[in-house]
Amino acid sequence: MIDLFKDLVNWASGPTVLFTIATLGLLAAFRFTQVWSKTSAKVFFAVLAVFYTASMWDPDFFLIVAKPDNIPITGVIFLVFFFTWFAMHQGIQNDRRSAGEGEVLEKQESEKVWVWPDLVYTEMLAMVILSIVLLVWSILLAAPLEQPANPADSPNPSKAPWYFLGLQEMLVYFDPWLAGVVFPTLIIVGLMAIPYIDTNPKGNGYFTFRERKAEIVIFLFGFLILWCLLVVSGTFLRGPNWNFFGPYEYWDVHRVEPLLNVNVSDFFWVKLLGRPLPTGGFFAALMREWLGILMVGAYLFVLPVVMSWPRDKFPTGLKWLSCHHYFEKMGATRYYLGVSLFLMMMSLPIKMYLRWAFNLKYIVAFPEIFFNI
């Protein structure tokens, strides 16, 4: 019975299943907003806590979770869940208030109060509590110190600090120039651009969901799934050779995973036309990759334009693609900047699913100049 449960959890923790479940779960929670209630939070946290505590008896789970530097990840799991729930819960309560007769809570309490004592005492209390937490944590748990540095002996797996493991996880799907340089830059630029792209005047200074659905769905998908989930799975579920291991699995250094990944050019030339890849020279390389180049070009440069068209230009079934109202509301510059950043963000899940479904390695591959997408 327990083994069956463990096998189930191991299976559900696989990158494909976990990512899909988490994404669908999040989308469902945005659709059925009543799940952000106090009762479901209690049930959810109880289940999570029981799962976590019971799992400590499994030696493989314990080994990973109890590693001193992995303690923050447990913190991330519980804190991020809690505060996401807390924000959504307050937002939905406010939505109910403003849908009825009332005003949002933050507006009801708009009278001014003295900062001493009302705020200063809170801050004082926060400092005291935090100091106690830090002291207890530090007394109970020694900071990790491994063997002295040895440049000749690389550990397997070699992992970046935990907060960069989302980026390291991206290396599975993208080359380092994208996963390690371009995407981090785009994350920073994209975050800074948010206030200039988002022209929705509502929801400024109070929790809400209804008035800012698109913004919140996109941001939380990025933060929870593409960042936090990848950090957590990168820490707990990636073992030697960056292979996937379930939470109850032993990190076997000798496990070999077959790599049978193929490029779009292989699909087109070898599998579809049954010919060898064109070789020799620059133009042969361009010819080899024409389909991939077309696909990436269409995704990044044509799709945003198409998406700006009004709904009636789309055939039935594709009407959801139309972002014409955003184009109207935001203006061309904001719209193209926003949509481009969004499409860049979505390129990660798209590439993930292409890998899982077709073993696709590169859409465009110019290994000659390290330009692979």
Added chain:
Amino acid sequence: MLNRILAPLSAAWKEATDSQVWTSIFRHGKPVSNRNRALVMMSNVFLHLHPVKSRKAGIKLRYTWCMGGITFFLFLVLTFTGLLLMFYYRPTVEYAYADIVDLQEHVPLGIMRELHRWGAHAMVITVWLHMLRVFMTGSYKPPREFNWGIGVVLLVLTLLLSFTGYLLPWDQLAIWAIAVGSNMARATPLLGTEGPLSASLTLGDISLINAGNDARFALLGARSVGQPTLLRFYVLHCVGLPLVAAFLMAVHFWRVRKDGGISGPM
């Protein structure tokens, strides 16, 4: 009975608070009257980050989660514990690891390294949560767009501070984490040896970008993680990045006030 103990104590307290020393430090009475509640904010350099009065909803814990304040407090804790660690730590390949072992084994009740490391992990998380809160309340919207941008830079600085500090114990965990992290720089377009298009930067037959001058070399100060890297990361960790962070924090807090204080419905 109780009175006989308390009476002299309160007399002594009154004596102390009436003394010239006390009144020279605190220019006003206890903040129990509204006048003094205003004065305490205006006459105290630390408290004057606050306004005298604030909207009730804005300062509620359920609204701010106090995450920004907690992050700042952690920064102060890290500055203080980091300073103490600097007394014992020498950033050389020869001594770095031994100094950490010394700290662990020869300092009685020493938990400074623990406070520093766990505090740093906690700060990364609290910065994320602060950002989550600011996003979920729409507090980046006008007039606070610029301050959100400052906040994003502070997030990056927090991660860089943590990253540079990760190397300093000079153990296996440290150098390989930095090796993995910095390997990415090799793939920088144009500026990394294995980056797209960098091979096209040539002068005649000579390639301009090589392992001895590319982006990764600039980060590490060497072709691999070594003594120059340790010194570079140490200086950045202890001086460079904290200075920039402190500077931007000043701007961040200043702008919180100038943009209308803690956000609230218009």
